[in-house]
Amino acid sequence: MNKLTVLFGTESGNAELVAEDIAAALEENGAATRVVNMEDYPVDELGGEDMLILVVSTYGEGDLPATAAPFHEALVESKPDLSGVRFAAFGLGDSTYDTYNLGVATLRSTLTGLGATQVGETGYHDADSGLNPSDVAIAWAGVVLAVAAPA
Numbered sequence: 001m002n003k004l005t006v007l008f009g010t011e012s013g014n015a016e017l018v019a020e021d022i023a024a025a026l027e028e029n030g031a032a033t034r035v036v037n038m039e040d041y042p043v044d045e046l047g048g049e050d051m052l053i054l055v056v057s058t059y060g061e062g063d064l065p066a067t068a069a070p071f072h073e074a075l076v077e078s079k080p081d082l083s084g085v086r087f088a089a090f091g092l093g094d095s096t097y098d099t100y101n102l103g104v105a106t107l108r109s110t111l112t113g114l115g116a117t118q119v120g121e122t123g124y125h126d127a128d129s130g131l132n133p134s135d136v137a138i139a140w141a142g143v144v145l146a147v148a149a150p151a
Helices: 014-028 043-048 069-078 102-113 133-148
Strands: 004-009 033-037 052-057 086-093 123-126
Touching (some): 014 133, 086 133
Parallel strands (some): 004 033, 052 086
């Protein structure tokens, strides 16, 4: 894995903090990472990525957060061929809502529908659990990236 991009979509800043913590933990283990807000990431650059980690919260009634919505809309409108793209996905949500983690499910579905390959299981943080979201995400990322590493 030459480079790893962590894209985050957030409403209140939690997904950004988690994305930065995942990147810091991976860098401690020798990975080259960069963290980018989804609203600042051009979807036409996706094909050049070795590996993506998506970190996204769910907002309101199952909506994508404000910084992820433009990214998603650009994907839907431009329909890029993502057949060479590998990604892992981590969602932040609250299980007391019926739309628990619908944001990450929406992005995951769109990416795979455009040909991207998901690596590992989707990770989830439940705000109702009382667990630190970064701790949950870092543990998840370690497992997913061990699966993603070339043999």
